[in-house]
Amino acid sequence: MYYELYVDVFFLMNFTMDTILLALLKKALACPVRYGRIIAGGVLGAVVTCVVVIWPCKTTWAKFIVFHGVINVLMLRTGLGLKWGRELFRGWVILYIESFLLGGVLQFAGQYLRQGSVFFALAVISYYVVLGIWKIILLFSEKGNRYCEVVVFFGERNCRLRALIDTGNTLKDTVSKDPVSVMDQASVKRLTEGKQPERFRYIPYHSIGKKEGVMPAFRMDKIQIIRDGYRINVEHPLVAVCEEELGSENYQMIINPDILAGGKKNGDKSSSSTSV
Incomplete structure (x- = not known):
C-alpha cells in the first residue's frame, strides 16, 4: 500500500x-x-x-x-x-x-x-x-507557582533569568528595611559589565551549613517579574550577590516575595530595552 x-x-x-x-x-x-x-x-x-x-x-x-x-x-x-x-x-x-x-x-x-x-x-x-x-x-502545585521569569535592568543592559519566589527569603536591609533578593555571581558580572555599581552595602544572612555571613548588595534600576501573564515592575530593588550556586533547579535568582507588594502590575508587553 x-x-x-x-x-x-x-x-x-x-x-x-x-x-x-x-x-x-x-x-x-x-x-x-x-x-x-x-x-x-x-x-x-x-x-x-x-x-x-x-x-x-x-x-x-x-x-x-x-x-x-x-x-x-x-x-x-x-x-x-x-x-x-x-x-x-x-x-x-x-x-x-x-x-x-x-x-x-x-x-x-x-x-x-x-x-x-x-x-x-x-x-x-x-x-x-x-x-x-x-x-x-x-x-494545586505550590512548587510550580514558585518559579517565574525576570528581566533585571542595570544601566543600559538587561538580563533575562529564571527565578525562584522563595517565601523563606526574609532578607532585609538593616538600614532601609527594604526586602533583598539574591542573584548569582555570574549573572551579576554579565549585567554590570562596563558599569560598576556606585555603592555597595552588606547584608547579613544565615544558612544551613554556615552559621552566618554577609553578602554585598546594591540597587538595580528595575526588576520586571513575568508571572501569570503580567509583568510586575519593581523600581530600584536591592539585590545581593551570592558567590555560590543558588540551587539544583537551574535558577539564577531568588526573589524576596515582599518586593511584589510594592511592584506595579502591567499588561504583558514586550520590553523596549536592549537585551544582552
Missing part, C-alpha cells in the same frame, strides 16, 4: 505542533528564552521529522529512537536551551505530558470539525486550552 505525502503540508503541521509544545514548555519551566528561539526549535524539529519520514530505512526501532530521542532532545536544546542531565530529562518528560494533553484536545475537537483547513486555528485554540489546564495543575 502506498500513501501520498505532501511534504509542505506535513512540515507546516509539524512545525505548528512543535512550536506550540515548546511555547507551553517555556511557560511550564519559566525558561528565560525569547520566542524567536522557540520558533527555531520548531523549525528544526519539523525539518528533522520530514527527513526521517522520507528516510528509506525499514528498521522500526531506529526510527523510533530518532523520533522519541534525537528529535525531542534537539528541540529542547535548540528551542529552550535546556542543559544536559536532570534539567533536560525533566523537560523531556513534561514535553510528553503536554503532547498527550494537546493530542487529547485536538482529538476531542476534531470529531466536531471535519474540515482540514481549520487545523491551524484549532491548534492555536488547543494551545490556550492546554495552557489553562496546565495553570490549573500548577494551582
Whole structure:
C-alpha cells in the first residue's frame, strides 16, 4: 500500500505542533528564552521529522529512537536551551505530558470539525486550552507557582533569568528595611559589565551549613517579574550577590516575595530595552 505525502503540508503541521509544545514548555519551566528561539526549535524539529519520514530505512526501532530521542532532545536544546542531565530529562518528560494533553484536545475537537483547513486555528485554540489546564495543575502545585521569569535592568543592559519566589527569603536591609533578593555571581558580572555599581552595602544572612555571613548588595534600576501573564515592575530593588550556586533547579535568582507588594502590575508587553 502506498500513501501520498505532501511534504509542505506535513512540515507546516509539524512545525505548528512543535512550536506550540515548546511555547507551553517555556511557560511550564519559566525558561528565560525569547520566542524567536522557540520558533527555531520548531523549525528544526519539523525539518528533522520530514527527513526521517522520507528516510528509506525499514528498521522500526531506529526510527523510533530518532523520533522519541534525537528529535525531542534537539528541540529542547535548540528551542529552550535546556542543559544536559536532570534539567533536560525533566523537560523531556513534561514535553510528553503536554503532547498527550494537546493530542487529547485536538482529538476531542476534531470529531466536531471535519474540515482540514481549520487545523491551524484549532491548534492555536488547543494551545490556550492546554495552557489553562496546565495553570490549573500548577494551582494545586505550590512548587510550580514558585518559579517565574525576570528581566533585571542595570544601566543600559538587561538580563533575562529564571527565578525562584522563595517565601523563606526574609532578607532585609538593616538600614532601609527594604526586602533583598539574591542573584548569582555570574549573572551579576554579565549585567554590570562596563558599569560598576556606585555603592555597595552588606547584608547579613544565615544558612544551613554556615552559621552566618554577609553578602554585598546594591540597587538595580528595575526588576520586571513575568508571572501569570503580567509583568510586575519593581523600581530600584536591592539585590545581593551570592558567590555560590543558588540551587539544583537551574535558577539564577531568588526573589524576596515582599518586593511584589510594592511592584506595579502591567499588561504583558514586550520590553523596549536592549537585551544582552
